[in-house]
Amino acid sequence: MAHSTAATxxxxxxxxxxxxxxxxxxxxxxxxxxxxxxxxTFSGLLITYGLVRSSHPAFDGLPEAFTFSTEYxxxxxxxxxxxxxxxxxxxxLVFVGIMTFxxxxxxxxxxxxxxAGHRMDRKAVEKWMLWTIVGGITFLSCQxxxxxxxxxxxxxxxxxxxxVNGQWITKEVTGANLHINQYGPQPFADFFFFITGFHGxxxxxxxxxxFLIYYNTVTGVYERRGHYEMVxxxxxxxxxxxxxxxxxxxxxxxV
Amino acid sequence: xxxHSHEPQVTVLPPDKEKIKKLWTxxxxxxAVTAVEFLIAFTMxxxxxxxxLFVILTIVKAAYIVGEFMHLKYEVKVLFWSILIPTLFIIWxxxxxxxxxxxxxxx
Numbered sequence: 526m527a528h529s530t531a532a533t534x535x536x537x538x539x540x541x542x543x544x545x546x547x548x549x550x551x552x553x554x555x556x557x558x559x560x561x562x563x564x565x566t567f568s569g570l571l572i573t574y575g576l577v578r579s580s581h582p583a584f585d586g587l588p589e590a591f592t593f594s595t596e597y598x599x600x601x602x603x604x605x606x607x608x609x610x611x612x613x614x615x616x617x618l619v620f621v622g623i624m625t626f627x628x629x630x631x632x633x634x635x636x637x638x639x640x641a642g643h644r645m646d647r648k649a650v651e652k653w654m655l656w657t658i659v660g661g662i663t664f665l666s667c668q669x670x671x672x673x674x675x676x677x678x679x680x681x682x683x684x685x686x687x688x689v690n691g692q693w694i695t696k697e698v699t700g701a702n703l704h705i706n707q708y709g710p711q712p713f714a715d716f717f718f719f720i721t722g723f724h725g726x727x728x729x730x731x732x733x734x735x736f737l738i739y740y741n742t743v744t745g746v747y748e749r750r751g752h753y754e755m756v757x758x759x760x761x762x763x764x765x766x767x768x769x770x771x772x773x774x775x776x777x778x779x780v
Numbered sequence: 781x782x783x784h785s786h787e788p789q790v791t792v793l794p795p796d797k798e799k800i801k802k803l804w805t806x807x808x809x810x811x812a813v814t815a816v817e818f819l820i821a822f823t824m825x826x827x828x829x830x831x832x833l834f835v836i837l838t839i840v841k842a843a844y845i846v847g848e849f850m851h852l853k854y855e856v857k858v859l860f861w862s863i864l865i866p867t868l869f870i871i872w873x874x875x876x877x878x879x880x881x882x883x884x885x886x887x
Contacts, residue, residue, distance in 0.1 A: 548856035557863055568870045576881040625814055633807040636849050640800060644793035748790055764849045768842055775838040779821055780831055
């Protein structure tokens with residue numbers, strides 16, 4: 526955060542060397558550019574989802590009359606309406622809402638860890654990093670449950686056409702995988718696994734990185750180094766994971 | 781703190797109450813916007829207006845996360861624009877894909 530741009534000799538550009546024109550260290554800068562490239566990857570996935578979705582017919586009846594069929598794209602809130610321990614109740618998007626809340630909270634604890642790092646407060650960094658890790662693991666556990674529910678499926682099966690031994694047959698299907706899908710057209714399940722899976726893997730990597738930072742904090746690596754910039758860098762990654770979820774939440778679950 | 785003689789003496793500064801309060805305010809805004817999104821999801825009928833509202837609210841949330849949590853708002857302007865301007869390519873990608881989608885045979 527040191528604005529070293531002002532500290533240049535007259536007649537010399539900040540880009541001539543010896544100064545950091547962007548006021549950030551190499552590591553932090555590279556984290557920013559990595560995140561930018563990662564944003565392109567996620568955009569690719571989400572935009573392709575939009576493209577494929579819009580090329581399929583939408584369900585044109587009343588939402589109350591909606592049933593699963595491979596003829597049209599499903600209404601997301603009719604697919605994601607289950608909550609653990611509340612089997613049989615229709616609670617659309619409640620569980621994803623809880624997951625969103627968990628990720629926002631873990632973003633706050635991360636930023637509090639960064640703030641504590643600026644003050645060289647090792648104990649506070651340890652505390653907030655631990656909460657961030659707890660938040661990440663909770664989110665991943667929620668996602669594991671959601672995936673299991675999606676794969677296993679609802680109580681009532683859907684009739685789906687499948688190509689078996691050289692001919693088309695119609696069979697009852699519950700749940701979904703990369704080959705067959707009870708909720709709607711096949712790409713719907715494929716995108717669910719790819720988009721939430723790719724995001725989930727980012728969360729998983731984030732938890733590992735957060736743990737590494739926590740470990741280094743506890744062993745006093747950053748205290749000896751004299752600064753907690755690593756907390757900031759990994760913090761940037763962690764906030765990005767939260768940012769991506771905001772977009773996934775809107776474009777996969779809400780719209 | 782210093783268990784070994786070679787460890788430097790560390791001065792721990794007190795928490796910046798003002799800053800921490802601001803961070804919680806941002807968290808509250810993010811939560812509130814999500815709550816509004818939920819409200820819209822179950823009260824508005826499906827259409828262009830609903831989607832547009834969702835997109836706007838998502839951009840609001842993204843701005844708070846990137847600007848405040850990731851601190852980009854307070855970075856040097858060169859860094860700020862170096863990150864923001866390339867995201868225009870995402871808009872281009874969106875337009876290109878949608879155009880491609882309109883001219884593509886239906887599945």
